[in-house]
Amino acid sequence: MCRIQCIKVKSLVSGEIDCNDLKALLLANKHNPAIINLNIGTTMKGGIDDIDVVIKTLEESGFSRDRFYIHCDAALFGIMLPFLKSGPKITFKKLIGSITISGHKFLGCPIPCGVLITRLNYMNALSRDIGYIASRDVTITGSRSGHAPIFLWYNLQKKGLMGIKNEVENCIRNARYLKDKLGDGGIGAMLNEFSNTVVFEKPHDDEFVSRWSLACNGNIAHVVVMQHVTIQMLDSFVEEFIKSRSMWFKDGTINKALCIAHEVGALNCTCSFHKAKDIPTPALQLVKQNV
Ligand SMILES: Cc1ncc(COP(=O)(O)O)c(C=O)c1O
Structure with missing residues (x-):
């Protein structure tokens, strides 16, 4: 303008x-x-x-x-x-x-x-x-x-300071849970220290992407963990992701996890190259700096 x-x-x-x-x-x-x-x-x-x-x-x-x-x-x-x-x-x-x-x-x-x-x-x-x-x-x-x-x-009055604080803490806790759960399932993922946005490798299947309404950019996708997201939702998302992923990778045409080291850092990438380096992954690898 x-x-x-x-x-x-x-x-x-x-x-x-x-x-x-x-x-x-x-x-x-x-x-x-x-x-x-x-x-x-x-x-x-x-x-x-x-x-x-x-x-x-x-x-x-x-x-x-x-x-x-x-x-x-x-x-x-x-x-x-x-x-x-x-x-x-x-x-x-x-x-x-x-x-x-x-x-x-x-x-x-x-x-x-x-x-x-x-x-x-x-x-x-x-x-x-x-x-x-x-x-x-x-x-x-x-x-x-x-x-x-x-x-x-109205919203501020209804929630009050404690109400907002609880919602924020819940979102952050759940985002960390999702990041860990993806990592445990062998899916490359990253979460900034102060964030409720979990970044991970873009799923191979467009149908999966659209069903979960995932926003993607290049090789990565993200989930913004808001107030309505429950642990049950996150569990079913990751379980379905892992199940679908094993099927995508079984297909001869897609046989390896995307390398997303450039987008999420080598420590958070689970492609065959970075995984083979056997970098110990802490339970929660929080990204703070350029790694
Ligand atoms: C960093 C950032 N700025 C601005 C926007 C847009 O904000 P608004 O919907 O209030 O225009 C978004 C998201 O949608 C955002 O992530």
Whole structure:
């Protein structure tokens, strides 16, 4: 919409932004200020960008604080992260300009909506008087849903802090259970330390993918473990995956697990090459760094 030049930055195995690549791109584009879109939970892997490292990279590349703007896209995980003890802190004490959270994801609003939190000076710079509603507004069209905030408010009131905390902990626990169960079944899988998104090798069979409604990207697929997911569901998913997999692999045309080391790290890959290396796999191999 703004017709600003957009540059993609590489990511690490975890899905986090690769700050070495970011630095190279910043140095190559020193003449322009930078608007950086960070992810607090990437879509495919749930990777959380390290705000401190990004700011350090900007400073080291000669970008003073008046020459960069950081937006934090926390669509799914922004509302979950504050409830995880020892999780990274996303705060306006750091040099970020804004953060967004979707209302229709974890909070379950029945209509698409979201919350943008920004600094007052940016809000004042952008908002204008909409005469006929006797209010100030920052939206492009000057219109917005009145229902969405009510649904959000209702949801927050109904669950309360403890309610949300319990839901978050349950999702994380179940995601870890799924990651372990896939690993025990010999299926390459990965789970970031602070995430409910389990990444694993893409199933060979399109029918299986579509029946379980799996989102795939290249050689990987993911399951986002939300509040409605039960242990029974996860058990039947993995059992069916393992059973189908043994049939796919029996077929002469497909005889080996996909190598997904590039996507999930060698430790989490169960292809014949990486498995043969006999790397001891801990019960829960949590990905934090590029491995
Ligand atoms: C990282 C990220 N940003 C943004 C979105 C989209 O958010 P919304 O549906 O609120 O536009 C998604 C997911 O759908 C996402 O994973």
